Amino acid sequence: MLELRNLSKTYGKHAALRDVTLGAPEGEVFGLLGPNGAGKTTLLRIIATLLQPSAGTAVLAGHDVGREPEAVRRAIGVVNGGMGLPARLTGREVLRSFAGLYGLTRTQADARIAELDAALDLGRTLDTRAGEYSTGMKQKVVIARAVIHDPQVLILDEAASGLDIFARRTLLDFVAAARQPGKLTLYSTHVMSEAEEVCDRVAILHEGALVTVGTIPEILAQTGERNLERAFFALVRGEGVRHAS
């Protein structure tokens, strides 16, 4: 479902991504892990057609990200930190307007909104104006908006950051339920325990380079550590990161 080949991105002289090659099949929640500055957002922005790579290729749901950006955009839903909601609109109005952009009829839109209400516990967000939302309410509607068209690939970039435990729980349960044939969720986080809970496989990035990729049990076995955070430090301290600067 996702194939990255020798993907690199430089900003001026700074290498934000260094020759990353990896693949993720459908039916998975695939984690991108790494500390601040590891290159997770850069990688996801390339996949989401928001940024051009300096070198390499990315193919998502059978479409080359560089050559077929429109097809890629139809196949994805994206949640990242920078997304606002129009303060005067209620959640239902936001979701109906996005559904309209994707060509859903009003009846289809309302049926999808009802599904998402059940999955994300949208509750009173639907009839409250976005300007009055708490962070958790806002994030729920942002996620619902990203998946209103039932995309093949859901891209979540640090989507749990800033959420309280209730909203975080709703998000993690939603991500777990999205693990279905024909679908892929890309889940970036610097919180290793989140990845342990929700991801089938993870790629660990450090300073733009891929340190390792595998299931969590594989990575723990590889390092002999008892959790991902310890495994990350073992990999980064060891010889896990080799890159030309």
Ligand SMILES: Nc1ncnc2c1ncn2[C@@H]1O[C@H](COP(=O)(O)OP(=O)(O)OP(=O)(O)O)[C@@H](O)[C@H]1O
């Ligand atoms: N537009 C830009 N111009 C210059 N450097 C950038 C730009 N965007 C990102 N970088 C640099 O590229 C590196 C990777 O950044 P990126 O945002 O991809 O990391 P990240 O893993 O998502 O980290 P974070 O969790 O902090 O967002 C960082 O060193 C960052 O400073």
